[in-house]
Amino acid sequence: MPRLGPMRPALLRQVAIFVAVFVTMELLAVAGEKSFLLTQVTMSAYYTLVVLGLSLLMGYAGQISLGQAGFFAVGGYTSALLTTWDLSAQRSVGWVAGAARVGLLITRTDAFGAQVLTVHPWPALVCALVLTMTVAFVVGIPVLKLKGHYLAMATLGLGTIVYSIAVGTARLGAADGISGVPPFPFLPGIGVGGSTGARIVNYYVACGILAAVMLLLQNLVHSRVGRALRAIHGAEDAASAMGVDTPYFKVRTFVLGAALAGLAGVLLTHFNGAIGPSEASIMKSVKYLAIVAVGGMGSLWGTLAASMVLNFLSLRGYFGTLDDAVFGAILIVVMLFAPQGILAIDLRRALRLLRPVRGAPVDPR
Amino acid sequence: MPLLRVSSLSKSFGGVHAVRNVSFDVEKGMIKALIGPNGAGKTTLFNLVSGFVLPDAGEVRFDGRPIRGVPPCQVAALGISRTFQNIKLFAGMTALENVMVGRHVRSRSGFLASMLHLPSTWREEAEVRERSKELMEFLGIAALADAEATSLAYGQQRAVELARALASEPRMVLLDEPAAGLNMRETAELARLIVRIRDRGATVLLVEHDMSLVMDISDEVVVLSYGEKIAEADPRTVQKDPQVIRVYLGEEEC
Amino acid sequence: MSLAFFIQYLVAGITYGTIYAVVGMGFNIIYNTTGIINFAQGEFVMLGGMVAVSLHPHLPLPAAIAGAVLVTMAVGALIELIFIHWLSKPTVLRMIIVTIGISILIREAALLVWGHDVRVLPYFTGNEISSISLGGALISPQVIWAVAVCAVMVMLTTAFFQWTMLGRQMRACASNRVGAAVCGLPIRNLVTLSFALSAGMGALAGCVVCPITYTQYGMGTGLAIKGFTVAILGGLGNSLGAVAAGLLLGIVESFTVSALPAAYKDTVSIAILLGVLFLRPSGLFGAGAATRA
Numbered sequence: 001m002p003r004l005g006p007m008r009p010a011l012l013r014q015v016a017i018f019v020a021v022f023v024t025m026e027l028l029a030v031a032g033e034k035s036f037l038l039t040q041v042t043m044s045a046y047y048t049l050v051v052l053g054l055s056l057l058m059g060y061a062g063q064i065s066l067g068q069a070g071f072f073a074v075g076g077y078t079s080a081l082l083t084t085w086d087l088s089a090q091r092s093v094g095w096v097a098g099a100a101r102v103g104l105l106i107t108r109t110d111a112f113g114a115q116v117l118t119v120h121p122w123p124a125l126v127c128a129l130v131l132t133m134t135v136a137f138v139v140g141i142p143v144l145k146l147k148g149h150y151l152a153m154a155t156l157g158l159g160t161i162v163y164s165i166a167v168g169t170a171r172l173g174a175a176d177g178i179s180g181v182p183p184f185p186f187l188p189g190i191g192v193g194g195s196t197g198a199r200i201v202n203y204y205v206a207c208g209i210l211a212a213v214m215l216l217l218q219n220l221v222h223s224r225v226g227r228a229l230r231a232i233h234g235a236e237d238a239a240s241a242m243g244v245d246t247p248y249f250k251v252r253t254f255v256l257g258a259a260l261a262g263l264a265g266v267l268l269t270h271f272n273g274a275i276g277p278s279e280a281s282i283m284k285s286v287k288y289l290a291i292v293a294v295g296g297m298g299s300l301w302g303t304l305a306a307s308m309v310l311n312f313l314s315l316r317g318y319f320g321t322l323d324d325a326v327f328g329a330i331l332i333v334v335m336l337f338a339p340q341g342i343l344a345i346d347l348r349r350a351l352r353l354l355r356p357v358r359g360a361p362v363d364p365r
Numbered sequence: 366m367p368l369l370r371v372s373s374l375s376k377s378f379g380g381v382h383a384v385r386n387v388s389f390d391v392e393k394g395m396i397k398a399l400i401g402p403n404g405a406g407k408t409t410l411f412n413l414v415s416g417f418v419l420p421d422a423g424e425v426r427f428d429g430r431p432i433r434g435v436p437p438c439q440v441a442a443l444g445i446s447r448t449f450q451n452i453k454l455f456a457g458m459t460a461l462e463n464v465m466v467g468r469h470v471r472s473r474s475g476f477l478a479s480m481l482h483l484p485s486t487w488r489e490e491a492e493v494r495e496r497s498k499e500l501m502e503f504l505g506i507a508a509l510a511d512a513e514a515t516s517l518a519y520g521q522q523r524a525v526e527l528a529r530a531l532a533s534e535p536r537m538v539l540l541d542e543p544a545a546g547l548n549m550r551e552t553a554e555l556a557r558l559i560v561r562i563r564d565r566g567a568t569v570l571l572v573e574h575d576m577s578l579v580m581d582i583s584d585e586v587v588v589l590s591y592g593e594k595i596a597e598a599d600p601r602t603v604q605k606d607p608q609v610i611r612v613y614l615g616e617e618e619c
Numbered sequence: 620m621s622l623a624f625f626i627q628y629l630v631a632g633i634t635y636g637t638i639y640a641v642v643g644m645g646f647n648i649i650y651n652t653t654g655i656i657n658f659a660q661g662e663f664v665m666l667g668g669m670v671a672v673s674l675h676p677h678l679p680l681p682a683a684i685a686g687a688v689l690v691t692m693a694v695g696a697l698i699e700l701i702f703i704h705w706l707s708k709p710t711v712l713r714m715i716i717v718t719i720g721i722s723i724l725i726r727e728a729a730l731l732v733w734g735h736d737v738r739v740l741p742y743f744t745g746n747e748i749s750s751i752s753l754g755g756a757l758i759s760p761q762v763i764w765a766v767a768v769c770a771v772m773v774m775l776t777t778a779f780f781q782w783t784m785l786g787r788q789m790r791a792c793a794s795n796r797v798g799a800a801v802c803g804l805p806i807r808n809l810v811t812l813s814f815a816l817s818a819g820m821g822a823l824a825g826c827v828v829c830p831i832t833y834t835q836y837g838m839g840t841g842l843a844i845k846g847f848t849v850a851i852l853g854g855l856g857n858s859l860g861a862v863a864a865g866l867l868l869g870i871v872e873s874f875t876v877s878a879l880p881a882a883y884k885d886t887v888s889i890a891i892l893l894g895v896l897f898l899r900p901s902g903l904f905g906a907g908a909a910t911r912a
Contacts, residue, residue, distance in 0.1 A: 168882025328723030
């Protein structure tokens with residue numbers, strides 16, 4: 001159907017389904033006195049942001065990354081550090097006082113009841129995103145010149161560096177990570193994190209953010225940029241010949257994926273009130289990869305569905321101690337039997353097959 | 366001033382001289398053909414002009430502007446488009462989408478504008494879509510729009526690739542063996558098509574093995590052998606050139 | 620830095636370097652026969668040590684080690700038979716991901732069987748305080764064992780590939796699979812053999828350094844990354860290059876630890892990996908095959 005107006009009819013349908021599903025889940029959970037399940041759904045939604053970023057990079061631009069968890073950690077740790085670093089002792093120093101006056105720093109009560117002066121979550125978020133995107137940009141330019149398994153190993157290595165820094169730096173809490181991270185205030189009364197009483201609010205905040213991101217990504221994928229990315233994936237030389245600046249698009253997509261991971265890192269850290277080095281581990285990156293593989297390269301909704309389900313099951317402890325093994329097995333099975341992904345069926349095209357065909361492809365001669 | 370001027374172009378790959386000191390001009394509005402036996406350096410020449418390979422020596426000027434060392438995506442932006450010998454269509458995309466990518470240099474929406482689906486973006490999208498459909502109609506393949514590009518028949522894929530190359534309204538089109546794999550009837554149609562493309566304003570440089578096509582529509586022919594130019598003239602004269610005949614001796618060409 | 624310290628660090632570097640070299644060689648053997656990069660290589664080292672530790676209470680040490688090597692070789696062959704044997708045209712990337720998955724499964728299985736505990740084999744000669752004096756530094760005799768065993772393995776492997784019929788057949792497989800098949804070589808079996816061989820080498824190396832470095836269920840991943848670094852650094856497919864690269868990496872790592880906090884030790888190998896990938900992907904002693912992407 002033509003996309004002349006502001007929103008594609010197909011997208012409208014998809015968002016409607018999304019809203020219906022998530023609202024239904026919430027109502028069911030509350031009705032069944034199991035609203036605690038919403039916590040894991042909320043977390044799954046944030047992890048899905050990471051996976052969507054990776055899906056864009058792998059499914060559309062065709063570039064593999066085994067280091068996505070690293071960006072999650074850069075975002076999360078930056079925000080955690082800034083919002084827990086007590087600057088009370090430097091209160092009289094010029095820039096600290098100035099920043100406090102402007103509102104960049106706030107005085108709050110920490111978990112132990114002490115008064116601390118820390119960065120306000122909003123500027124911390126901005127810093128975290130800027131840092132994550134900068135790192136992705138700087139690292140992406142040389143790394144994305146690599147192809148195939150070299151790219152995979154390079155990104156694996158980069159993720160490991162982030163992990164090493166997280167685990168080895170005292171300021172970042174070493175093996176224990178950073179805790180006592182305050183909630184993130186979006187609007188008065190609406191934020192991320194906080195007590196269990198705010199569970200439902202948190203749920204809808206996460207769903208809202210996920211929906212918004214999905215909207216943006218769907219728009220992107222069905223645009224000139226989306227076509228350029230798929231062209232790069234399909235036949236990189238020909239894409240260049242058609243004027244697509246391949247390095248530019250690859251790096252930009254990498255940065256966008258990193259930004260999503262960083263955003264998820266910030267939000268989840270505020271939600272949980274803490275972050276640890278395991279968020280940067282290879283195993284996490286592998287999990288994200290496995291989910292993208294299941295969800296289907298080039299299918300954002302499929303990836304979203306796979307991510308919500310798999311993350312939820314994992315967070316609920318459904319896989320028990322075999323959690324890592326399950327994802328390892330998933331990776332093997334998908335890669336061996338369905339490298340394009342199990343849910344690789346493009347729903348749009350599948351639906352189109354069910355409609356009466358207007359003009360079948362016919363030999364023009 | 367010729368639209369394309371190739372001067373003393375040379376390229377070796379590990380000791381093998383793929384292209385050796387080749388020079389020729391392509392005037393605006395001309396259909397020029399590059400012919401020669403296999404291995405004569407024709408596709409390498411295309412790669413040199415379109416920026417995929419860096420020459421060892423020599424110059425390429427497009428509309429007076431030197432384009433040596435300019436990467437392929439910028440060459441496309443300057444107005445040179447091309448097809449490939451082994452049809453590089455984008456897998457996983459429909460024929461129409463393939464053609465729409467061809468119009469990449471004539472559109473501007475970036476990441477932010479696309480994500481936010483700004484009015485400028487959706488107006489541009491509509492325009493790209495319309496132009497691409499028009500082009501497919503011009504080439505007689507409008508009905509293939511929604512088919513997955515690599516699932517089409519060979520001849521149809523060639524047509525899609527041609528449409529894709531024309532989508533950017535290039536000033537010059539490089540066609541790499543466009544008649545390969547086509548039967549006589551299809552080749553004749555292709556010939557008519559290339560002439561119409563030229564008449565619509567594009568200059569054509571083509572590499573071909575099919576002599577009937579070349580002799581039929583070319584204004585001028587350049588003959589390469591082992592990387593060197595051995596003749597350059599109108600088709601009739603080239604056909605009678607003793608050197609050219611010798612180079613082709615033993616090859617069955619109709 | 621005093622001479623004693625210098626030698627201490629050098630020896631530590633050589634010790635780890637020999638493991639890296641063996642893992643790198645393991646990568647090369649499989650790559651040379653199949654074009655696959657086997658990320659599970661590190662797990663073979665871990666399995667060797669673990670199985671030997673489990674067998675030791677029941678068998679004399681040499682038998683336990685032999686048993687561990689055989690078991691690991693069987694595991695290697697099994698991996699090939701189950702996951703790889705029947706694939707027709709695996710791309711390198713796809714297989715790296717599959718082998719990453721396999722390494723995870725092996726690691727989790729090891730966790731299930733042996734738990735989180737760090738395990739250790741007894742020293743082959745002497746004990747943890749016996750030492751040889753070298754230039755003022757005290758070196759454990761186990762180091763001599765490690766280097767000697769690995770050196771012998773390297774020499775035997777090189778001789779195998781260079782001079783035996785079987786070895787040459789395996790090399791033929793990698794350079795031209797179709798050609799090798801046409802010549803009647805049992806490709807599928809040679810591939811299985813390459814996995815078994817790599818596994819055995821890794822296991823033996825794992826046993827011989829176990830007394831010094833200990834073994835734990837999770838040590839395989841880091842080794843795989845370093846082994847890959849070594850294989851690339853030495854030129855993918857170049858076995859002697861891997862040896863040199865392994866020693867180089869071990870020594871550089873060792874001396875870096877003397878300057879930086881130990882937690883950053885892994886960063887060294889990754890920095891080298893990235894450096895090689897960006898600057899000279901065909902490696903120091905480029906075999907040329909590394910440009911296959």
